[in-house]
Amino acid sequence: MMQLLERFSLGFSRLAGREGTLRLPEAIWQAFIEAPYDIAPDFMGPPGYKWEDARGKDHPRYGRFVYAFAKHVKPERIVEMGTDTGGTAVGWARALVENGLGRLICVDNDAYAQSTYPLAVKTNLERLAVPESAVDLRKGDSKLVVPALAREFAGKVDIYLVDGDHTYEGARADLYNGLPMVKPGGYILVHDIDRGRKMNEQTPSHPHPVYEAFRKLAEEHKFKWCVLKFIRKHLGIIQTG
Numbered sequence: 364m365m366q367l368l369e370r371f372s373l374g375f376s377r378l379a380g381r382e383g384t385l386r387l388p389e390a391i392w393q394a395f396i397e398a399p400y401d402i403a404p405d406f407m408g409p410p411g412y413k414w415e416d417a418r419g420k421d422h423p424r425y426g427r428f429v430y431a432f433a434k435h436v437k438p439e440r441i442v443e444m445g446t447d448t449g450g451t452a453v454g455w456a457r458a459l460v461e462n463g464l465g466r467l468i469c470v471d472n473d474a475y476a477q478s479t480y481p482l483a484v485k486t487n488l489e490r491l492a493v494p495e496s497a498v499d500l501r502k503g504d505s506k507l508v509v510p511a512l513a514r515e516f517a518g519k520v521d522i523y524l525v526d527g528d529h530t531y532e533g534a535r536a537d538l539y540n541g542l543p544m545v546k547p548g549g550y551i552l553v554h555d556i557d558r559g560r561k562m563n564e565q566t567p568s569h570p571h572p573v574y575e576a577f578r579k580l581a582e583e584h585k586f587k588w589c590v591l592k593f594i595r596k597h598l599g600i601i602q603t604g
């Protein structure tokens with residue numbers, strides 16, 4: 364039943380909900396359909412959080428999609444800017460373990476669910492039996508940590524997920540600061556670009572802050588991009604040239 368529903372929403376996204384010029388390989392969709400419905404059923408948030416809140420109210424489909432994406436891309440290195448308690452980190456990490464290669468580098472300043480990073484994500488990764496050596500959890504402000512990572516891993520990152528500061532300036536800084544570390548042909552994923560949703564970070568000059576930063580990067584560099592609308596709060600994907 365779940366698989367049928369997923370196929371339907373996928374069909375909708377790929378036809379009616381399609382936006383942008385990037386066409387993802389068929390194998391990614393196949394991996395998504397074949398993936399377990401919830402890639403981390405034992406996922407736990409910090410004390411006092413409900414299960415849904417612990418994932419930033421994101422549908423398991425989001426973690427499941429990033430899992431399928433990494434299963435297909437077989438990345439050597441993923442950088443995730445904005446990890447919180449690990450809703451997407453568990454998806455990346457499970458794929459890396461199953462692929463038998465790759466490392467996940469997470470960045471967070473512990474601003475949202477305070478005093479939980481990196482402990483909560485560590486616990487969730489342990490529940491999936493992810494070896495410590497597969498993950499590198501860095502704590503600090505992205506404006507400092509991402510430029511440092513871009514120097515350390517210049518041109519060596521296959522996938523860069525941006526899901527941190529949702530102001531226009533913050534999202535733009537994370538995207539532009541991280542770009543030098545992404546391999547040519549690598550992917551940048553950007554969450555929370557749904558233009559139908561009211562965001563606390565929106566301003567009169569930037570009514571859709573993260574979406575605008577995403578499109579600016581894609582257009583300035585003539586990168587192909589698409590928006591996946593079947594993922595709650597929408598996920599943008601850029602493939603670098």
Ligand SMILES: C[S@@+](CC[C@H](N)C(=O)[O-])C[C@H]1O[C@@H](n2cnc3c(N)ncnc32)[C@H](O)[C@@H]1O
Nearest residue numbers: 445446447450451471472474475504505527528
């Ligand atoms: C929406 S949550 C990330 C959700 C996560 N990807 C998931 O799937 O569960 C955004 C995270 O970005 C972090 N964050 C926000 N601004 C930041 C900054 N300037 N530097 C580092 N982390 C930041 C917050 O602490 C929060 O944990």
